[in-house]
Amino acid sequence: MGYIDIANVEVFRGAAGDASPVIYVIDSTDHPMGVGALSEGRACTIVRVPVRDWNDSLTPWKAPCPRRGGAPFGGSAAATFLDMRETIVPLVEAQMGAHRPARRAICGYSLGGLFALFAFTGDRIFSACACLSGSLWYPGWVDYLRAAPFEGAGRYAFFSLGKKEPKAGAPVMRTVQDDMNACAEILRDRSCAVDVSLGPGNHMQHHRERFDEGIAALEAHLLQGR
16 A cells, blocks of 8 residues: 555535445645645535555556656556555445445546546546546547547546646646647547636646535435436
């Protein structure tokens, strides 16, 4: 269990009861995003999943960092997802006893958003995904997703981005809006329901608003037909 900080996984029970759907929120051990506050008043159960090394745990393959002097990306997302699927999800849902949820979603911001989409499209354990200001500029990502054997019928993805994000950062990062739109179209072509939201600010602003919007969108999907 090297990639997820299992000791600090937190479960915030939803108002819909023990059988409520579960939203797994990818978080940072070093720079937590305040998942407890984001969980207040939710119908779904929210689970905080902190990872130990943001740039390694959440990236799908090795790549150079676009920022001068930054450490390269480690590419351990597949191992992190295996930890999540085989250990974290069973442990969390065992606490719910006989009321294990039939529907799950995954949500993340920045590289966490990239990982959320990686997990969602690579396995059927999640029926919905929120990719918030996702690092979809990641080298090779759009081509990978286009070739992935993803089946989206009955599933849902929510994408969001700040309007100023394509205007800042390293040149490779400025394609993020085009890459997000390409990902949305790939999923739509596979029969996945998709919503895209453009909000104010850049990558470092309006985190809470994007999380609120994304989690609300996931809840609306997960609670359908209950």
